Amino acid sequence: MRIKAETSILLIIDIQERLFPVIDDCQALADHALWLQQVARRIGVPVLLTEQYSKGLGQTIPALRAGHEPAAIIEKLHFSAVSEGELFKRPGGERPQFVVCGSEAHVCVLQSVLDLLAAGRSVYVVAEAVGSRRVSDKALALTRMQQAGASIVSREMVAFEWLEQAGSELFREVSRAFIR
Template sequence: MLLDRHRSLLFVVDVQQRLLPAMGGGEGCVARIGLLLEGARILDVPVMASEQYPKGLGPTVPPLRERLGNAPVFEKITFSCARDETIRTAVLGTGRRQLVLCGIEAHVCVLQTALDFAAEGLDVSVVADAVDSRRASSRELALARLRQAGVRVVDSEMVLFEWLERAGTDEFRAVSKLVR
């Protein structure tokens, strides 16, 4: 099944100032998340984000915070966003059945969020080039475990072009400029 922008919700997990520097490929991950956020804006895909204990780990990094605009950003202390009742209610309340996840850390908060929302019946996709962990081995194990659990593992361009569906539109031209 392809991703459908009318059924999708993009969720950015915990890309925070004090957490990002410890990531193996953090800046590349931030760039890919920025690409997804800009594509979501162009294509009217709703966006939400979380921050794990921001008092200790800081806020969302400025380049992403700016791109989030007015999107809701939820503070949490649970690793899984689905185990925070406010976030769970907000995600399920959108009526969007396709959840596209990106962020950090792949093997902790992203993994647990993906598995829990998949158990809730959502069609979950994790964007492999837009997630990161402190160790590459942890990231790779998380992606393998997600695949084994039936969670779709995609990359950022797959997401954008599935949301687009076709060429020859103003939206296509705008998104194409982003990926060049």
């Protein structure tokens, strides 16, 4: 099944100030998540952010948090973004397709993906836009998510599926700004 802009949402999980520096290759994670967020905004795909116990881990890093309305940011204590019941109530949360990125891949991302799948959603995990403190944990998480039914994708796969075709002004704008 292809990812459709009109039926999907981008979920950015727990890329937070105090956790961020200890994530393996954290700057690449942030860059890829920001790229996805900017493409989603340009195409009109809703974006939700989660924050795991922000009192302890801080808020989402400023580059990703900028411009988001409070309704698009979900504070949580459970590792899964689904557990507390807020995710599906937020703008865009009712959509059937979730494009997921964030950290940590083997904890909050994994548990959120498993719960999204159990709730009947189609889930697409952006491989270069998830991270963990240890590379081995990220690799195991990606394998487990795929075995559970999530599709493991790249950021460009997502962008091109959202765009669907070349030749439009939107394609030219996104291509010039994001695809090099």
